[in-house]
Amino acid sequence: MPRGGEAGGGGSRPGTVVVANGDEGDPGSYADRLLMEADPGRVLEGLALACFACGARRGVVLVRSEYPAALARMREAVRRAYADGHLGPSVHGTATSLDLHVVQGAGSYVAGEETALIAGLEGGRGCARPRPPYPTEHGLWDAPTVVNNVETLAAVPWIVRYGGRAYARRGTSGETGTKLVCLSERFARPGCYEVELGTPVRRIVTELGGGLKDGAGLTALQVGGPLGGFLAADALDVPLSEAGLSARGAALGHAGLVAFDGRVAPEDVLRHVWEFAAAESCGACSPCRVGSRRGLEWASSGAPPDQAWERLSRVLTGASLCAFGRRIPPAVHSLARAYGDRLSGWVP
Known part of the structure; x- marks a missing residue:
């Protein structure tokens, strides 16, 4: 992404950027991939509306590297949008300027975390950064940056068309949609x-x-x-x-x-969780980098760690740099509770 550019709306800050995060790291989900492959225009429309709301003149769609079809379709959708006058320095002959770019992801789970995502867009290693400062204040190239999931942005055109109240009638009072x-x-x-x-x-x-x-x-x-x-x-x-x-x-x-x-042993599921944690840790902080490897050693040995795991659990929860490390103990604890006695040593 080049530097520069002025915000296009009132109340925004110069250089504001909106990022559509399509680096879908959950191995069990493919919702973002389906949206980008089946309806890339809707994703772009949601991103453009978000840019308009923020007064941003620049937007980025980050597509997971493992999604080549989604990457190709998003790029083709951007090309068509420029050709049809929806994007560019003078959108449909107006004073509104909007440039959108599609970027391929870095290929790791943590690279989808917003600060790691921004680091990758800047050409650096996709590692989490301490907060504050938050991306909305100092993000991509130090500009205010809004990062939203592809699925979130894809809902925006429907909300604009039918109204926020109609959308809020779905879901629960505390979590609508x-x-x-x-x-x-x-x-x-x-x-x-x-x-x-x-x-x-x-x-x-x-x-x-x-x-x-x-x-x-x-x-x-x-x-x-x-x-x-x-x-x-x-x-x-x-x-x-x-x-x-x-x-x-x-x-x-x-x-x-x-x-x-029943064909999958609880011990195999536990080892898979720790293998995932150890393989996908970005290594930026010691609690997650060292703790995930230590947990994998315990899970591979089959010996319940007991008090040693309780200590590590507290360190991971309290000292990890981002949500990745902090999520490891709750995930392991919930797995142990789900399987009961067979993994009782992992219950706090």
Whole structure:
């Protein structure tokens, strides 16, 4: 991204940038990919509206490197938008100026975290940065930067067309709107479903997903990625919302739902969580870098860490630089609770 450029709206700060974050890191979700591949124009429209609201003259769409089709379609959509006069120095002959660019992601999970994303756009390593300062004050090239998820921006055209009140009637009073939920291949009806926030997880699993294939029984449900959290099969009577899931030690995240049946050993799931944490840690802070490797050693040895894990859990939660490290203990704790006695050593 080049430096420079003036904000185009009242009340904004010079150089304001809006970023559409399409670096979808949750291995269980493909909602952003579907939106960028199937309806790239809607994503661009949402980004353009967000730029207009912020008075920004520059916008960026960051597409995950593992999504080549989405990258190609977003670039083609931008090319068409310029050709049709929707973008450029004088949008449809008006005084409004807007330039949008599509950039390929850096290929790591943490590179989707907003400060790491900005570092990558500047040509640096995709590592999390301390906050404050926050990106809205000092972001890309030190300009005020707004980072929003692709799914969030794709909802903006509908809201503008039908009104905020119509959108707010969906979901719950505290968390309004809808969410795209991706069901993994073990479900009888895998796929991506749009549901209102607050929809019971059990309904999503049984009615939309049709339960598991071949009549298999669900033993644990991963929500929002390996570090999102886990629910036991008898603990699905919880609303799909940040508040509802956090009360169970999980997190909404991208809302990818991955089902595990009896064929997968709890110890293998635990080791997978730690392998993911160790492989995807950006290494910028010692608690996460060292702690994730230590946890993997414990999980691979099969020996419950007990008090040593309790100490590490406190360090990860309190001293990690970003949410990645802070999410590791809740994810492990929720997995241990979901499987009960077999992973009891990992319960605080």
